[in-house]
Amino acid sequence: METNNRHILLPTDFSDNAWSAIVYALKLYALESCTFYILHSAHGSLSSISDKYSRVYEEVKENANTNLLELKTLAETANANANHDFEIILSTESLYRAIDTTVKKYNIDLVVMGTKGATGAQEFLFGSNTVKMISKMRSCPILIIPEDYDFVTPKQIAFPSDFNRFYGATDLDALKDLASLYNSKIRVVHIETKEELTEVQEHNITTLESYFGEFEHSLHWVPDYSKKANDIKSFIEELEIDMLAMVNYKHSFIEKIFNEPVIKKIGFNPTIPFLVIPG
Structure with missing residues (x-):
């Protein structure tokens, strides 16, 4: 870009x-x-x-x-x-x-x-x-x-992923471009649904880490206790996240969130800016 x-x-x-x-x-x-x-x-x-x-x-x-x-x-x-x-x-x-x-x-x-x-x-x-x-x-x-949101420098950007998707070299350009503006830290969040990762997931983690190599970044495992939207909200509050980023593709994490009955009914209401990248 x-x-x-x-x-x-x-x-x-x-x-x-x-x-x-x-x-x-x-x-x-x-x-x-x-x-x-x-x-x-x-x-x-x-x-x-x-x-x-x-x-x-x-x-x-x-x-x-x-x-x-x-x-x-x-x-x-x-x-x-x-x-x-x-x-x-x-x-x-x-x-x-x-x-x-x-x-x-x-x-x-x-x-x-x-x-x-x-x-x-x-x-x-x-x-x-x-x-x-x-x-x-x-x-x-x-x-x-979000409505009435006052600008806060995006020092920390959360990127939830289930690691099932392989990202091409340019797929995450929008996220990297925003992170480059203020040298933001990228926190990759994985909400656990299984105890062990597959070989595909392991490979995709390695690839993600290489893509984010120029930025300060970290991996976080979050137990899947409840609805994914709630898990993400808790993570945002605990780590003082300033921006949320997700890739939207078929069967993606974001699609699963939007398919939750409560989300379909009342909508998803993030409290911070939310970057949606087409998959």
């Missing part, structure tokens, strides 16, 4: 939560050269208007564009880095399609978004809709920022 200029996508619905995620991104990359793309999907507002050539349709788009311009000005004012550039994008596609299109068009390195928006229970809620977004997004890593 090129580190000279990062391309960061910031979806917004103009809510306070979305703005908090933007502020987090600006602080996270405070010392880096970045182009930030502020994206708004007007699909929800426009879908009820049948005539695409009507004055009402145009007014909705004009209002959204005005809001985007104001948000861009606000971001530029709140930002002290001369190496930060801002672009605005207004899309009429659904949120997922708008993000996917923008990721591919502008070679986006990372999507940074909030957990829920102005409506509280629409597409930004980190319940079923955001879980769907995470499940579908295969083109780019997503960093999800």
Whole structure:
């Protein structure tokens, strides 16, 4: 991954939560050269208007564009880095399609978004809709920022793994890139489901250690006493973890968490920024 200029996508619905995620991104990359793309999907507002050539349709788009311009000005004012550039994008596609299109068009390195928006229970809620977004997004890593989360330097990043998956050399670039920003320590967490590791798991541990060789890192074994989401929450609190990172692939750890009945019902509610890397 090129580190000279990062391309960061910031979806917004103009809510306070979305703005908090933007502020987090600006602080996270405070010392880096970045182009930030502020994206708004007007699909929800426009879908009820049948005539695409009507004055009402145009007014909705004009209002959204005005809001985007104001948000861009606000971001530029709140930002002290001369190496930060801002672009605005207004899309009429659904949120997922708008993000996917923008990721591919502008070679986006990372999507940074909030957990829920102005409506509280629409597409930004980190319940079923955001879980769907995470499940579908295969083109780019997503960093999800909890509501009202104030920026904390990510000194420690937790990376849960069952060690059943072999990671290619570039699969963990997003995690390594974030760790490189503040020389973060990577804590690899294994929630034990069996007493002994298989040969495949042993091999994958060795490979992981080689990938993380340039960073301070450690391995942690956590007994599988209860629901995995609870185990991770306890680990985050005990070791004062500042960011959680997971790879999302079929039958992955993250998929198992999201398939827990309680998660399906109320959503997964991490208390720290959560990096989801497509597998």
